[in-house]
Amino acid sequence: MALDQPLEIVIAGESQFQQRLAQALPADSFACRTTAGTAEMIDLLAERPARVVLLQFDAPEADPLQILERLQQEQEDLAVIMLAQDPPTEAVVRCLKRGVRDFLKFPEDLSRLPELIHKISHSSGPEEVPAATDAGPLGRDGMLGACPQLQQIRKRIQRLSRVKWVTVLILGETGTGKEVVARAIHNASTVLSHEGNFIEVNCTALPANLLEAELFGYERGAFTDAKTRKQGLFELAEGGTLFLDEIGDLSLLLQAKLLKAIEEKRFRRLGGTVDLQVNTRIIAGTNADLRRAVAAGQFRQDLFYRLNVVNLELPPLRERGADILLLARHFLRQFRQSYEIAVNGFSPEAEDYLLGYPWPGNVRELKHAVERAVLLGEGGEITLADLRSALGLAPPMQPVSPQAFLPTTDPLAIPTDGLSLKEGERRLIEEILRLTKWNRTKAAEILGISRPRLKRKMEEYRLGNPHEEAEF
Missing domain, CATH: 3.40.50.2300 (Response regulator)
Incomplete structure (x- = not known):
């Protein structure tokens, strides 16, 4: 310089x-x-x-x-x-x-x-x-923040950078940045090929049959529409990293094929007769409790042990303290530049609100909220009113606390003997659906999950609009 x-x-x-x-x-x-x-x-x-x-x-x-x-x-x-x-x-x-x-x-x-x-x-x-x-x-690793939990994750990533092909399981709520951490592991590696790609696939984004073809590829004629041979993501990630997000939603059949590919470092394309060798680092991410899924027979125990060689648990945004302001200011600068809007910062009341809000959608929700506030705000700084409008959930005159998402008919809605994680999740989903007038698209966006995943959660907890049962 x-x-x-x-x-x-x-x-x-x-x-x-x-x-x-x-x-x-x-x-x-x-x-x-x-x-x-x-x-x-x-x-x-x-x-x-x-x-x-x-x-x-x-x-x-x-x-x-x-x-x-x-x-x-x-x-x-x-x-x-x-x-x-x-x-x-x-x-x-x-x-x-x-x-x-x-x-x-x-x-x-x-x-x-x-x-x-x-x-x-x-x-x-x-x-x-x-x-x-x-x-x-x-950071240059793409992980924004300096909280103690993130510093520990950075240290573990540096240790992983010197180990070849070890599988990693990244745990954390939706929106906490599992893909960012997976990419940081890939970029930090000093032992993988510099030519190796980082490839991500969301296991909930495709039906099981299409996901199998996407992962392992297929030969010409393997099925009706297979006009030509296609390489799968395992092949495309050769020498690099394959990140399997939301691994907990993988079907049992695909879990078996994935386990074999990881253990034997070989697989077959659909319709193929030849085993293909592959050297790829597998990183998996999930917001599910895989131990509970194993106990329920929904996830293979042997695959869980294979994936869980090293695990990294990401903290929810509400536990990251000062990182909330660091992230909010970073996103503000990003959107201010991309949209060319003169917004210089947050009002003191807005910053207090950022720190007090529970962020059920974590970093993803924060980023979307800042983007909407930049686009819709009318002054030179983002105010408390701008944030309320961007989030669409704030009460009239006070910051939202975690209890604001629980039923409000009883101020002591949390039992004195505690509340299970599943019951807390059910109440949170039900309250957000109620606050959004059962708008599934809006509720899924606020929760930081896909509409299909919200649908599955509603079915799991038997949640339905008491006024009407609209199709998803």
Whole structure:
């Protein structure tokens, strides 16, 4: 990166912190001034303004929020980036809400600084939405966030990157980003062929007979419409990764064929007589409890053990704290650019609402809500009213809590002795159907699942519109 003149940077923190950051910023591009105290930092800015301050969040005997307030009073257009080794999630939330441009891990994210500061220097002024760079909380692995659960997943992915062909099972609610994690595993691999493809297939998207043909391919004449030979996804993923999403919905017949392909690394096309060798990493994803499915005879135990060599469990969005704001701001920036709409950020009330909403559809629901709010909002920032409108579920004047999705006739709807996961799911689906006036399309969108999957859930829990029984 080369600028016409070195960019003025102030680094505030302990001496080792100052040295590491100064070393990470090329001297021909950045003019770094260092300070250990707040008063000295204010004097430096008064003497010569800076564009960016790099602030050590966990410096001894320092209150980062008080320092931030002093800095903002001194210079309104100042961009503040905070760094810390292991900041509490609540603290990250407070800092982001108070206008901190970004929050990085020290020293892991130092390589990110030059590009991030470069983007800040070319912005027209203070910007409420953090730039989405390719590392750190908005990571080059495609996984956006910095919560402890995600950091652990990143560490496990790095270990998996050195292991060849191991099968991985990714667990998590719908919309938590299983495909993103599967792709991150593929991209991080140092042992698979660089020519290998990443191929995804949703096991609920096709009927069983079509899915079998899609996975294993077929020979000419294998069935009526088989006019030519077709390669299956196993072949196309040779040397790479095949991601089987919603593996829990696979038929028992296909489960048997999949097990054989994984164990023996060979399969036959439909209508074929020759076994084909294949070397493909299999990653499976599901939001179902496969152990329970095994006990119910709906999923093969041997296939479960084969897939569950390594498992990664993704946290629901409601448990990710500050990541909600990081993700929301990232999506806002993304849609602001793609739609060319001047929306600069979220109001404080909107941010509180984002943090308090339970996000049953997880990251997918958040992304869609931000997109709708950007498109339909009328001001320069997204307000609480915009979010309510985008979600279509908010009560009149208060953020939604998880209990808002449970029946409201009894304020103590959750029994004192607890509530099973299945009963909670049934109540959630029933309440969202009621709130959407039994509009299946809208309810499925809010829940982050397909209409066929919603239909199956309604049949499982025997849910039907009390006023009419419309066809799906």
